[in-house]
Amino acid sequence: MILLHLLDGKVFVWKAEDVQVIREQHGLVGNLVGALVRKPRQNNRLGLPLQLLPEEARLLVEIGAASVVHSCLSNKEQQNDDNSEMVSAGSSLTNDGEPLHTGEDAYEQYLSESYKEQRNFALKDKRRTLESLADRIAEGRTRRKRQRCEQAGESNELPALGPIKELQNLEENFIFPKEAMMIHLPTARTAVGNVKEVDLNQASAHWPYYGQETHEVRYKVFRNLWQKGYFLTNGSKFGGDFLVYPGDPMRFHAHYIVICYPYKKEIPLSDIISAGRLGTNVKKTVLLCSADKEGAVTFTSLQWSGLQ
Known part of the structure; x- marks a missing residue:
């Protein structure tokens, strides 16, 4: 079972083996956001952890491939944490006289x-x-x-x-x-400490997406395209919700830009024109997508044909 670690509403994967399984077996890409140990001062090549979209994390949980957890304090650690607020800044002891470990x-x-x-x-x-x-x-x-x-x-x-x-x-x-002396620089998170599984079917401070209309539409569209065999990544850099690839993004360019809208919501004409021009400039087809309550997804493609 793959452990997806939740932090402030963001989902991370820390093990390289899990990242490989997620990409090769489940066709999900994510985004590497960590610095490389040997070259920490550059951002051309990034490493672990892998950050997943909320839709990717939810999909992995629904197919039974992963579980979402968040770090939590034990009762004693929680007590020490509460006591530490009463300790002066220069002190290293709790109210019980025990050392405060950080x-x-x-x-x-x-x-x-x-x-x-x-x-x-x-x-x-x-x-x-x-x-x-x-x-x-x-x-x-x-x-x-x-x-x-x-x-x-x-x-x-x-x-x-x-x-x-x-x-x-x-x-x-x-x-x-x-x-x-030689100092070992860890390249993996060897211990996760105390963790608690997060229920994605309930809204919480750790998982605020449940019940949000925008997230529900995005997830239904994401799942539908994933089931068709496409690879999807974050599409914010192209002004959309997702970028859709016919295969692994390491081998193919994106063919579509997905923009999600609530079901039966009116779309301003100016937004449609802007989306059409955007797709033409980057040589991609824009997909206007929506999903009803039953999960049926509607796709409308935009392509700039010009004057005849």
Whole structure:
């Protein structure tokens, strides 16, 4: 089951595997809105998460391929969140004297634990290297000391080789600078925390679309075209509700611009002329669409024929 995460009325998909299934198996495109880890300061190529249209999310839920959830706080987290409002800005404790954990605190804790782990690995590697080279290091130091004694005319009787001083108290003397530690940059949302499923058949602060006439018309039109095998994307950049493609948008240009109207609503003549000129300028056919209460969709195409 694909999890669609709802945030302020917007639906996001965080797993790359889910994005692949949504596109390849269900013919839904969405829109990537996240920055790439390696190139975060550009917007020519975007990455996860994938943002879905409300109609795409509703369709996935209705065909049983996904469920919509939103993050929620547990009872204890909610209590801490309520208590945090009573804590001064410089305090890090709740009213119960317990530490108030935030996302920043969790990240700092992760860095601290990661540093300790990497320091232990570096320490073991340092000890292993010194132990493997201990005899050569000791022999070299003994040879240099014997040479100095001979030059000074002193006795060259030296004590037997022993452990090198670097191995003594290595644990206390070992220095591993924090600047040398490796920091893992997550490329996926590994944990979603506490989530609650959203009922799309009820209007709520998380899902405000239920019962809206505009959304109902858009969804019925979207579903009808999707069932015919078309691919649809957001059409706002062309002044419409949807852009309709005969296949995957990576391979085809859009053929239609869909503009949705409530059933039996009168359309001003100026809007019809504007839509016709828009479609002509971008070389696409404009579809004026509406749907009745039973879900039957009516399509009216506009094409600028010019004077005969």
